[in-house]
Amino acid sequence: MGGCHRGAPARGDGAHGVQGPCPAAAEEEDGDEELLGAGGPRTWTPQEKLLHEARLKAKAKRRLRRTSSRDSARESLSEGAEPGPEPGSPKGRTHDRRSRMGKGRGLPKKGGAGGKGVWGAPGVVYGYQEPDARDPNYDEVAQGDTVYATVVPELEEGELEKNVQPMVLEYFEHGDTSEVMELLRGLNLGSRRHAVPSLAVALALEGKASHRELTSRLLSDLVGHVVTPEDIAWAFDKMLRDLPDLILDTPEAPQMLGQFIARAVADHALPLDFLERYKGRVDCEHARAALDRAAVLLRIKRDVNRLDNVWGVGGGQRPVKHLVKEMNLLLREYLLSGEVSEAEHCLRELEVPHFHHELVYEAVVMVLEGSGEGPVAMMVTLLKVLWETGLVTLDQMNRGFQRVYEELGDISLDVPLAHSLLERLVELCFDRGIITRALRDACPARYRGSCVGGWGSVGVLPPPSSSSSSSTGAGSAS
Template identity: 60%
Template structure:
């Protein structure tokens, strides 16, 4: 087998003939420098892909390798054009647009390793990063004090830190304790008052708590005075001592002459507070006897005499119920009895002002519909014109003075409408009397026409009796 050898001269001749037949205007693989572009037009007939054909074989091979390297360089530079610097033809760095590096997966804020190593778990098991104090569930031990620390102070090891509350002066005491007592009149929880006072540093003003509470109660209702007596009893032993209570009542007796100016009945009320305190055991039984022959003020003497009389009374009076029970805390049966007693006293005296004062002292504005109900029942059961007129006058007076509201008045009449059938069993003329009372109430402006239209009438009247021979029966009321 013979090998065919081609000489360089014949190869060059063939390339020259091919170039003459196929002229090339521009070569994509050629790369012109700045000097070559500015120079005269050069001939490219003797060049193939940047390689001169007149060169020897080794030169042609070297030119091909350079052309291949140029193509790789241009390809890599175009791929990395947005990442930073690129290399020129001669290997020099060309400064390009610098772009921030991105992760292999083009994800922002990717905390995984860029090297592709690891299992994708967070760093330090989730204990690293800003604002992280350690892995979940990690418990730190007590750090031992380093004696060699330059900031170490031996005196700090025996220090005990506690909150110090400054003691209240007289002005701050009244501003701080007064809202507590007034709020107690609304909720009646002595434990809450004891907790609030325990957070204060009363100091020498501790004995002023009972006096301030009694002073506020003198201008309040009877139920508030009862709450005040219970508050003093519950605070004694927790926040106050018996000496504090005794000192407070001593100061009250000394200032009675000033309290009378605002509350004329202050001596009698303070005497009742003293009697209740002695009965509760927070004042000694010899407290009143210790003032015999030592009191010059007539108001203080009246208060002590009132307390002594109440303690010596033996007529079934219980000192614990001296102030009565608050309206909302009383049982319903007791309230109904007091309402009936109030109405009976009014029918005997005819004093509407006194009746108004008594109904206010009950302190049950939500229960005034019972008062209206019982008043109308008395009218139906009396069958007399006097009771009819007096009850109508009383309801009209209480309605105009706004003691009984529209809602309570309406509920009282509606309850009568619902129970009139049962009332008629005992009072046969109840329907007729109720119609007359409702008409008079509408004329007086106590109720409106809409409520009067709801008044029930007798459903069936028998005017002819079968056993009377057909005679008509007229009912006379």
């Protein structure tokens, strides 16, 4: 089918029955130049000859392609590999690793071990590698004992002040140096350790005497744990240079800084030769005044290891008799001058908020032992100011009056009219909003309604009656 047989009759030769070659047979005869026609062999025309030569060339090309493909398939099958796509086809260039830029020797990259998702060249055996904690397949349980270290970056200058200043201000309230040391250990101070003593001293200069005493203790306890003596020396060097600016806010800064230096040298927080370093090399008069103050204090206390009283005795450490005497003197000066602000300032300087009930007690007793309406009005005014400013709290006010209630029997031995005077005073304080209604009702009254008029109109008391005796007993029982 589709071919010609040699025994078939040729086209146009049916009458004589002469057989001729078919076109396929003519293609096989490469050297044929003649064509058998109806009348016998004839010579080809030039067009037919050109067409015949073109057919022969196409046939030779097809035969060459069939031969080459057959040989390549035979070689691949002999090697046991599967037949791949033709080299010239686009499919064959999909996984070709040879350079398309015409560079290189045409070999695959990295010897076949490169590329995404490639485990390496065939036959390569890898050695032991340390596990990486950033590996998604990392298993910390299978690694044994793991040590975790927290890396804290070093604080900048602004961050250091922002973190240390609240610590120092809070330390002024609780006075626990160990807590401050724990908080400072949690910060990476680095090369800025010297800024901690400088900041603490600067805050203490603007505070009270008790704050300066606490700061001196803090510097002594920080040495050897958080800072070194040289760090504290660097801090005081800086503050001596900054004295012209510190004086603007604290005029007594040179004297205070000299006391800080003397206390630090006595506590071995500063090197013993700190003052010797400045001999003959100080040009600033303020720095010279501070160093002279420190030298004088150390010369006076040369036989004492610690200058414990350089800032005075703190309020909580003073004897009770001394505090009572100070408050009594405060009230007497107020009655003479009448300056409420000065009395308030003196009470704050004592720094004993837990002992303010003594002031209330002394003020009430002083009114009961006095005479006239002037001291009464002044004391009520003072108590009202202290109450409104919050300097004397509700608890301290109640405790002061309750102490008077409890000792009223002893007070009445010296002041017979103490019950009536106290009742008038309590009523006046309640009207001014100083005490509560419960505290007013708790006042023990011996003769209710016996006193008519003001403080100066108290006269002879009527004789006690049965009703008054019963009321007295009820009041004392309450």
